[in-house]
Amino acid sequence: MKAAILYQPHAPIAVKDVEIEDPQPDELLLDIVGAGVCHSDYHYVTGHRTPRRMPWVMGHEGAGIVRSVGAGVRTIAPGDKIILSLDAMCGSCRNCTNGRPALCETYPFEAMSRMTQDGEPVYHVRPTFVEQTIVLADACVKVPDDTPLEQACLISCAVITGIGAVVNRAKVETGASMAVFGCGGVGLNVIQGGALASAGRIIAVDTVPYKLELAEQMGATHFINSAQEDPVQRIKEITGGGADYAFEVVGFPAIVRQAIDSVRKTGTAVVVGVQPTGQDVSVEGWHLLEDRTLMGAFHGAARPRIDFLWILNLYKQGKIKLDELISRYRPLDEINEAFEDMSQGKVARTVLVFD
Numbered sequence: 001m002k003a004a005i006l007y008q009p010h011a012p013i014a015v016k017d018v019e020i021e022d023p024q025p026d027e028l029l030l031d032i033v034g035a036g037v038c039h040s041d042y043h044y045v046t047g048h049r050t051p052r053r054m055p056w057v058m059g060h061e062g063a064g065i066v067r068s069v070g071a072g073v074r075t076i077a078p079g080d081k082i083i084l085s086l087d088a089m090c091g092s093c094r095n096c097t098n099g100r101p102a103l104c105e106t107y108p109f110e111a112m113s114r115m116t117q118d119g120e121p122v123y124h125v126r127p128t129f130v131e132q133t134i135v136l137a138d139a140c141v142k143v144p145d146d147t148p149l150e151q152a153c154l155i156s157c158a159v160i161t162g163i164g165a166v167v168n169r170a171k172v173e174t175g176a177s178m179a180v181f182g183c184g185g186v187g188l189n190v191i192q193g194g195a196l197a198s199a200g201r202i203i204a205v206d207t208v209p210y211k212l213e214l215a216e217q218m219g220a221t222h223f224i225n226s227a228q229e230d231p232v233q234r235i236k237e238i239t240g241g242g243a244d245y246a247f248e249v250v251g252f253p254a255i256v257r258q259a260i261d262s263v264r265k266t267g268t269a270v271v272v273g274v275q276p277t278g279q280d281v282s283v284e285g286w287h288l289l290e291d292r293t294l295m296g297a298f299h300g301a302a303r304p305r306i307d308f309l310w311i312l313n314l315y316k317q318g319k320i321k322l323d324e325l326i327s328r329y330r331p332l333d334e335i336n337e338a339f340e341d342m343s344q345g346k347v348a349r350t351v352l353v354f355d
């Protein structure tokens with residue numbers, strides 16, 4: 001089967017034939033149907049984040065159909081449709097039992113190898129830029145048979161990360177104002193989450209006019225092109241002193257600083273973007289002292305087995321948008337072109353599809 005492999009940062013991804021093992025106990029083998037091309041993958045190409053081990057098999061957002069299961073897998077069977085959770089959930093650690101399974105403490109997010117290329121191991125956690133993948137059953141959410149996986153694959157990462165940051169983590173109140181720095185795949189879902197939460201004002205901030213247009217489709221009410229004007233100043237003007245919430249969805253410490261600087265006294269800045277490996281975030285101490293909160297939101301504080309089904313229902317009811325998030329579909333072979341589109345700001349999301 002084919003897999004998209006990163007051999008070193010700053011080099012094109014290679015799509016290669018690889019051998020995949022049979023699933024071990026508590027694992028299953030999945031045929032990938034749809035895989036969203038997320039900026040977090042591109043971070044490995046640009047060197048913003050360092051892969052755990054190379055050669056690295058790419059992708060983390062995806063959905064598929066179970067081909068076979070290892071010993072001990074009882075709740076999932078061959079033929080079932082699955083949306084992958086970013087996180088494996090043991091169900092028994094403190095965070096899992098406390099309703100915070102996205103930060104399960106049992107499963108380390110460590111590189112493993114169940115695939116070889118020309119006899120040499122290649123490494124991965126739960127790759128999706130592959131025709132088939134091996135994953136822990138504990139990282140899978142079984143979904144109804146009528147789920148359209150080529151669209152629903154986005155729920156795996158972008159949709160829950162954005163909506164969950166608003167609804168699960170920040171718990172934005174009805175009527176609150178919120179600013180969203182970065183209107184890519186996740187940022188658009190923060191906006192969509194704000195609309196679900198009945199936020200009063202949703203201020204979209206980006207440097208790409210096309211993304212600000214998408215932001216309007218997803219429910220943003222105000223728009224700031226931060227290449228042309230100071231977003232902090234504009235947010236203060238629009239909100240009369242500062243937003244109640246600001247979400248950083250780009251992944252740079254300087255933008256975290258802008259987010260906290262743009263919330264009012266008592267406001268909350270939420271770090272959603274994947275920050276560069278090893279870098280600090282700095283804020284003005286006095287700003288925190290004025291009852292401001294700086295919080296992180298990992299994977300939308302998701303409870304995937306509840307939230308994914310909730311989001312699927314909202315989609316069926318027309319209350320959230322998935323199709324509008326997908327700018328184009330491409331085959332796996334076009335992964336480099338998909339990253340190129342992303343880096344140029346031409347797409348919200350590309351979905352890789354498999355025959």
Ligand SMILES: [Zn+2]
Binds near residue numbers: 039041061
């Ligand atoms: Zn992602």
Ligand SMILES: [Zn+2]
Binds near residue numbers: 097103104
């Ligand atoms: Zn756990």
